[in-house]
Amino acid sequence: MTAGQLIEASLDLVLGNDITSPVAIKEMEKFKKEGVFDKEKIALVLDHFVPAKDIKSAENCKCVRDFSGAHGITNFFDVGEMGIEHALIPEKGLALPGDLIIGADSHTCTYGALGAFSTGVGSTDMAAGMATGKSWFKVPGALRFELTGKPGPYVMGKDLILHIIGLIGVDGALYRSMEFTGEGIQYLNIDDRMTVTNMAIEAGGKNGIFPVDEVTKAYLEEVAPCKAYTAVEADADAVYDESYTIDLSALQPTVAFPHLPENTKTFDEIGDIPIDQVVIGSCTNGHISDLRMAAKLMAGKRVASGVRCIVIPATQKIYLQALEEGLIKTFIEAGCVVSTPTCGPCLGGYMGILASGERCVSTTNRNFVGRMGAIDSEIYLASPAVAAASAVAGRLACPG
């Protein structure tokens, strides 16, 4: 198989959410063949606008709920069980090394952290996947990122991926695969790796992928103890379009300024930027280690006067774990609000919309014009460490 070749391949999982699934479900009606290819290999997660924010969202959720009921979809996750899909799917053991996964959500590329090939598609591809269990792909070329060194105590996966997007640009990996390798990966836990692969799309990438190592195996032992998988490795003579070496020990906390994820700066280039809101959460950074880092920096401190800080654990399990570890108490005592899992503010849905001229430091993934609210509001993308330090300082602040 070579780059550029068009292939048809069998799917291990087809994923959709409350925004994209209703469009796919409507498309399903056009198929001659009725039903789904495998009710075990479809995952439908209500996560974007739930608990329903308005009547239209409620109708969309009902559409997905009815479809799941009618077809006996095993992995349907409703309010109470749901989490943000890209945190929930790995946690449920539904993404394994070597799997081929498509999802009608651009951040489906997250599961490459576990050695799966996973990529975002639209609703029609999702419908075709649900009906036939197959999809067409153009074999992508690849970029290789060799990671060396050990990151500093407040440097996270987010800093790495923002640094890379700043380096290669928002279309630097267009149509291509981003492969992460090298001795430095041992210092990235699964949460950090998921942050990195999650944002491959922000460089235009088709997917992001890590090799399966001891860190991956330990995680899978926990979430999918009885499941068999076949890890896929890059060939020794694999051809890469470009290769980069990144020294993790030299990375600094990094912030992407409005209005593109490639507008990255480190704190030596950042002046005084007062802020109005902080969001800590999303499929990118709502994991337990993200919340631990944020809580560590907020313990015994207060969110600055005039700043709202919204914390959103990505799944029910993470929420409960954060509660048991005392992180939620830390956040509330610091003056944060804590929400049930939702994509909400990340895409300007609800739970933290920005007014005209407001500035938000956010651990989410996109800072496009109008993404979180008013078209002249501003989003600064950063790690949970930078976000927590900034919430306390009332302005963009370097942790530690």
Place this chain on the structure above:
Amino acid sequence: MEKARGTVFKYGDNVDTDVIIPARHLAITDPQGLAAHCMEDIDKEFVNKVKAGDIMVAEKNFGCGSSREHAPIAIKASGISVVIAETFARIFYRNAINIGLPIIECAEAAREISAGDTVSVDFDSGLITDETTGKTYQGQAFPPFMQEIINAGGLINRINANA
């Protein structure tokens, strides 16, 4: 395949799906309802000015960001007959083919064609003609596999035809 001919709406690099159709309208699923908000965060006049057959021209990485199929659906339902860009973000590219919105990559045309020009596109050959300036550009015609999907009227019709 037929030709497209219309007046150009011109945009720059990295037009993302959040500005093509902002998420505050994503609970809408009806194509005309989506078209009513198409491009509103970067071009408030678009919905008032666009006519059936008009052409959108943009530069690099058109349609980056979210996988929302609502974006090409909104563009198609607004009457746009073809989008010409230097490059397209890959999910948008797939979605456009799958729903039958013609798109064509051509760097030179994307840079040189101006807003308001009258442009025609021959889908079979990939030839783009700017009738206002008289210049022609060779865009990349679709590979046969994708032409099959477009000619069938989208991915689902193609799957039905081959079933």
